[in-house]
Amino acid sequence: MLDGMGCEGSGNRNTNLTNERQQLILKNTNLTNEREQLILKNKNLTDNREQLRSELLICVGWIFYQSSFYYMSNETKNWTESRRDCQKRGADLIIINNREEYYFVQNKSGPAAVYIGLTDTEVEGNWKWVDGSNLTSGFSSWAPGQPNEYNTVDEDCAMTVAVPLPEFANIEGWHDVACNKAFKWICEKRTSQFILP
Ligand SMILES: [Ca+2]
Numbered sequence: 715m716l717d718g719m720g721c722e723g724s725g726n727r728n729t730n731l732t733n734e735r736q737q738l739i740l741k742n743t744n745l746t747n748e749r750e751q752l753i754l755k756n757k758n759l760t761d762n763r764e765q766l767r768s769e770l771l772i773c774v775g776w777i778f779y780q781s782s783f784y785y786m787s788n789e790t791k792n793w794t795e796s797r798r799d800c801q802k803r804g805a806d807l808i809i810i811n812n813r814e815e816y817y818f819v820q821n822k823s824g825p826a827a828v829y830i831g832l833t834d835t836e837v838e839g840n841w842k843w844v845d846g847s848n849l850t851s852g853f854s855s856w857a858p859g860q861p862n863e864y865n866t867v868d869e870d871c872a873m874t875v876a877v878p879l880p881e882f883a884n885i886e887g888w889h890d891v892a893c894n895k896a897f898k899w900i901c902e903k904r905t906s907q908f909i910l911p
Protein backbone atom coordinates (compact mmCIF):
# COMPACT_ATOMS: atom_id res chain seq x y z
CA MET A 715 0.00 0.00 0.00
CA LEU A 716 2.69 2.43 1.03
CA ASP A 717 4.87 1.29 -1.88
CA GLY A 718 1.96 1.74 -4.22
CA MET A 719 1.38 5.27 -2.90
CA GLY A 720 5.09 5.83 -3.19
CA CYS A 721 5.14 4.73 -6.85
CA GLU A 722 2.15 6.89 -7.59
CA GLY A 723 3.92 9.77 -5.89
CA SER A 724 7.16 9.29 -7.86
CA GLY A 725 5.11 8.91 -11.07
CA ASN A 726 3.55 12.32 -10.44
CA ARG A 727 6.89 13.75 -9.54
CA ASN A 728 8.37 12.45 -12.83
CA THR A 729 5.55 14.06 -14.78
CA ASN A 730 6.05 17.30 -12.86
CA LEU A 731 9.80 17.19 -13.48
CA THR A 732 9.24 16.49 -17.18
CA ASN A 733 6.86 19.47 -17.43
CA GLU A 734 9.30 21.61 -15.51
CA ARG A 735 12.13 20.48 -17.81
CA GLN A 736 10.08 21.31 -20.90
CA GLN A 737 9.24 24.72 -19.47
CA LEU A 738 12.92 25.34 -18.75
CA ILE A 739 13.81 24.36 -22.32
CA LEU A 740 11.12 26.73 -23.60
CA LYS A 741 12.36 29.47 -21.28
CA ASN A 742 15.91 28.85 -22.50
CA THR A 743 14.77 29.19 -26.13
CA ASN A 744 12.98 32.43 -25.27
CA LEU A 745 16.07 33.76 -23.48
CA THR A 746 18.24 32.80 -26.46
CA ASN A 747 15.88 34.67 -28.80
CA GLU A 748 15.86 37.65 -26.43
CA ARG A 749 19.65 37.57 -26.28
CA GLU A 750 19.89 37.54 -30.09
CA GLN A 751 17.49 40.48 -30.27
CA LEU A 752 19.55 42.40 -27.71
CA ILE A 753 22.74 41.69 -29.68
CA LEU A 754 21.01 42.99 -32.82
CA LYS A 755 19.71 46.06 -30.94
CA ASN A 756 23.19 46.73 -29.59
CA LYS A 757 24.66 46.48 -33.09
CA ASN A 758 22.05 48.90 -34.42
CA LEU A 759 22.78 51.37 -31.61
CA THR A 760 26.51 51.11 -32.31
CA ASP A 761 25.89 51.75 -36.02
CA ASN A 762 23.67 54.74 -35.15
CA ARG A 763 26.32 56.13 -32.83
CA GLU A 764 29.00 55.81 -35.53
CA GLN A 765 26.75 57.52 -38.05
CA LEU A 766 25.93 60.37 -35.65
CA ARG A 767 29.60 60.77 -34.82
CA SER A 768 30.60 61.05 -38.48
CA GLU A 769 27.72 63.44 -39.16
CA LEU A 770 28.69 65.60 -36.19
CA LEU A 771 32.25 65.74 -37.50
CA ILE A 772 30.86 67.08 -40.76
CA CYS A 773 29.25 69.81 -38.66
CA VAL A 774 32.57 71.21 -37.49
CA GLY A 775 32.70 74.71 -38.94
CA TRP A 776 28.93 74.94 -39.10
CA ILE A 777 26.77 77.40 -37.18
CA PHE A 778 23.78 76.14 -35.25
CA TYR A 779 20.70 78.35 -35.13
CA GLN A 780 17.19 77.37 -34.07
CA SER A 781 16.79 73.88 -35.58
CA SER A 782 19.39 73.91 -38.37
CA PHE A 783 23.11 73.87 -39.04
CA TYR A 784 24.43 76.46 -41.51
CA TYR A 785 27.60 76.58 -43.53
CA MET A 786 28.82 79.85 -45.05
CA SER A 787 31.20 79.49 -47.98
CA ASN A 788 34.37 81.53 -48.23
CA GLU A 789 34.78 81.10 -51.98
CA THR A 790 32.37 81.94 -54.78
CA LYS A 791 30.75 79.61 -57.33
CA ASN A 792 27.81 79.64 -59.74
CA TRP A 793 24.42 78.56 -58.37
CA THR A 794 24.60 74.92 -59.57
CA GLU A 795 28.13 74.44 -58.24
CA SER A 796 27.14 76.08 -54.96
CA ARG A 797 24.27 73.66 -54.58
CA ARG A 798 26.53 70.72 -55.45
CA ASP A 799 28.94 71.79 -52.71
CA CYS A 800 26.12 71.78 -50.14
CA GLN A 801 24.95 68.36 -51.29
CA LYS A 802 28.48 67.00 -50.93
CA ARG A 803 28.30 68.18 -47.33
CA GLY A 804 25.06 66.24 -46.77
CA ALA A 805 23.01 69.44 -46.90
CA ASP A 806 21.44 71.71 -49.53
CA LEU A 807 21.32 75.42 -50.27
CA ILE A 808 19.42 77.29 -47.58
CA ILE A 809 15.63 77.46 -47.55
CA ILE A 810 14.61 80.64 -45.76
CA ASN A 811 11.38 79.74 -43.98
CA ASN A 812 10.70 82.83 -41.90
CA ARG A 813 11.81 86.33 -40.95
CA GLU A 814 14.04 85.11 -38.08
CA GLU A 815 15.98 82.87 -40.44
CA TYR A 816 16.17 85.74 -42.97
CA TYR A 817 17.69 88.10 -40.39
CA PHE A 818 20.04 85.37 -39.23
CA VAL A 819 21.39 85.05 -42.79
CA GLN A 820 21.52 88.82 -43.27
CA ASN A 821 23.58 89.13 -40.06
CA LYS A 822 25.98 86.36 -41.02
CA SER A 823 26.56 87.12 -44.69
CA GLY A 824 28.14 90.55 -44.22
CA PRO A 825 29.03 92.66 -47.27
CA ALA A 826 28.53 89.86 -49.82
CA ALA A 827 25.81 88.57 -52.08
CA VAL A 828 24.97 85.00 -51.08
CA TYR A 829 23.16 82.33 -53.08
CA ILE A 830 20.07 80.80 -51.51
CA GLY A 831 18.16 77.65 -52.52
CA LEU A 832 15.60 79.44 -54.68
CA THR A 833 15.26 79.12 -58.46
CA ASP A 834 12.76 79.40 -61.33
CA THR A 835 14.75 77.38 -63.89
CA GLU A 836 11.93 74.85 -64.38
CA VAL A 837 9.11 77.29 -65.14
CA GLU A 838 9.86 80.97 -65.67
CA GLY A 839 8.34 83.02 -62.86
CA ASN A 840 7.49 79.97 -60.74
CA TRP A 841 10.00 80.32 -57.91
CA LYS A 842 10.69 77.13 -56.02
CA TRP A 843 12.89 76.18 -53.08
CA VAL A 844 15.35 73.30 -53.46
CA ASP A 845 12.97 70.97 -51.56
CA GLY A 846 10.39 71.51 -54.32
CA SER A 847 8.08 73.79 -52.32
CA ASN A 848 6.63 76.85 -54.01
CA LEU A 849 7.79 80.24 -52.82
CA THR A 850 4.22 81.55 -52.92
CA SER A 851 3.21 79.17 -50.12
CA GLY A 852 5.56 80.71 -47.55
CA PHE A 853 7.82 83.56 -46.49
CA SER A 854 9.53 85.72 -49.10
CA SER A 855 11.72 88.80 -48.97
CA TRP A 856 12.44 90.04 -52.50
CA ALA A 857 14.25 93.37 -52.67
CA PRO A 858 11.92 96.09 -54.01
CA GLY A 859 11.64 95.73 -57.81
CA GLN A 860 12.88 92.08 -57.77
CA PRO A 861 12.63 89.61 -59.41
CA ASN A 862 13.12 91.69 -62.55
CA GLU A 863 14.94 89.62 -65.25
CA TYR A 864 17.26 92.62 -65.56
CA ASN A 865 17.90 93.75 -69.16
CA THR A 866 15.88 90.71 -70.28
CA VAL A 867 18.79 88.50 -69.21
CA ASP A 868 17.55 85.15 -67.94
CA GLU A 869 17.83 85.56 -64.18
CA ASP A 870 16.68 82.24 -62.74
CA CYS A 871 18.59 81.99 -59.47
CA ALA A 872 18.18 83.92 -56.25
CA MET A 873 20.73 85.41 -53.90
CA THR A 874 20.37 87.67 -50.91
CA VAL A 875 22.11 90.94 -50.17
CA ALA A 876 22.38 92.08 -46.56
CA VAL A 877 24.11 95.42 -46.77
CA PRO A 878 23.61 98.02 -49.49
CA LEU A 879 25.89 97.03 -52.39
CA PRO A 880 26.21 99.54 -55.25
CA GLU A 881 26.20 96.78 -57.92
CA PHE A 882 22.75 95.79 -56.70
CA ALA A 883 21.34 99.32 -56.55
CA ASN A 884 21.96 99.42 -52.79
CA ILE A 885 18.79 97.44 -52.24
CA GLU A 886 18.76 94.81 -49.48
CA GLY A 887 16.86 91.56 -49.85
CA TRP A 888 16.58 88.84 -52.47
CA HIS A 889 17.57 89.44 -56.10
CA ASP A 890 17.13 87.21 -59.13
CA VAL A 891 20.42 86.89 -60.99
CA ALA A 892 21.89 84.87 -63.86
CA CYS A 893 22.71 81.40 -62.49
CA ASN A 894 26.21 81.39 -64.01
CA LYS A 895 27.34 84.35 -61.89
CA ALA A 896 29.68 83.46 -59.04
CA PHE A 897 28.64 84.32 -55.48
CA LYS A 898 29.20 82.99 -52.00
CA TRP A 899 26.53 80.59 -50.79
CA ILE A 900 24.98 79.23 -47.63
CA CYS A 901 24.10 75.59 -46.94
CA GLU A 902 21.49 74.41 -44.46
CA LYS A 903 21.09 71.04 -42.76
CA ARG A 904 18.01 70.68 -40.60
CA THR A 905 18.42 68.77 -37.33
CA SER A 906 15.39 66.67 -38.34
CA GLN A 907 17.64 65.27 -41.09
CA PHE A 908 19.86 63.79 -38.33
CA ILE A 909 17.09 61.77 -36.69
CA LEU A 910 17.56 58.17 -37.65
CA PRO A 911 14.80 55.64 -38.21
CA1 LIG B 1 15.41 76.87 -43.30
Ligand SMILES: [Ca+2]
Nearest residue numbers: 862863864890
Ligand atom coordinates in the same frame (compact mmCIF):
# COMPACT_ATOMS: atom_id res chain seq x y z
CA1 LIG C 1 17.28 90.74 -60.82
